[in-house]
Amino acid sequence: MIDGDRLRALAPGSALAARAVHTGEVDSTMEAARRELEGRPPPLLVTAEIQRLGRGREGRSWHSPAAGNLYVTAALPLFLPLASLPAFTLACGVAVHQAARDLLGPEVELSIKWPNDLLCRGAKMAGVLCELLASDPGHVVLCGLGVNVNAESFPPEIDAIATSMRMASGRTFEREEVLARICSRLEAAAELYGREGFGPFRGECTSRSSLWGRRCRIDATTGIMESIDERGALVIRLQDGTTAAVAAGRLDLLD
Ligand code: BTN
Secondary structure (H helix, E strand, O other), X not given: OOOHHHHHHHOOOOHHHHOEEEEEEEOOHHHHHXXXXXXXXXXXXXXXXXEOOOEOHHHOEOOOOOOOOXXXXXXXXXXXXXXXXXXXXXXXXXXXXXXXXXXXXXXXXXXXXXXXXXXXXXXXXXXXXXXXOOXXXXXXXXXXXXXXXXXXXXXXXXXXXXXXXXXXXXXXXXXXXXXXXXXXHHHHHHHHHHHHOOHHHHHHXXXXXXXXXXXXXXXXXXXXXXXXXXXXXXXXXXXXXXXXXXXXXXXXXXX
């Protein structure tokens, strides 16, 4: 289990670290955070060792065994209309990217894949799932993070597309240290987003992405990825030369 004292010592200024609940096995930390919020207000953090029903975006599951990884949900007191959820998800992706880069160093190549993936040499190292709290819509954001930290292998069905910080670097990581950095980066990102919106994240999102010039399909839209606009939507150049901005959806790479 995550050592709460160690986490607080490593992230002394973090409200998330100070108000964290560390659990063993749960259904999903998204649901566990919702249950916690019935008794106390945000900010708070829930971590788990194992998730039986770990969820990803678009109805996918998130592989969540006891493998020294991080499965966490941060409940953040942030006013956010539903339409801004994709942009805030990208801002959280920037925060996770920064935390991973701090620990892995510049020699490990990391990139952000719109809308919510942290990739290392093309394989997924972490994913972000943001949701609003239905009982208080717009005022509490649940930011779920799955980070493959110390996993040494993956099941065959995701082996080719998944990686971990350990597999990428040959080193094991103290999870409390990884989580401390994530808490600090995430709290700073939420604070900045609350003040200025997506604007300050756009440059880093764009420069950390490896998608530009590649062909893709998002739902019914096919084209060449060009940029991220000021609202966090992906701008795609269509075959007729015009562009379309897609706010959310499942992105498939075609080349
Ligand atoms: C994705 O890439 O599709 C998002 C993955 C998010 C996974 C995390 S693990 C902790 C939290 N609890 C869940 O059930 N999902 C998120």
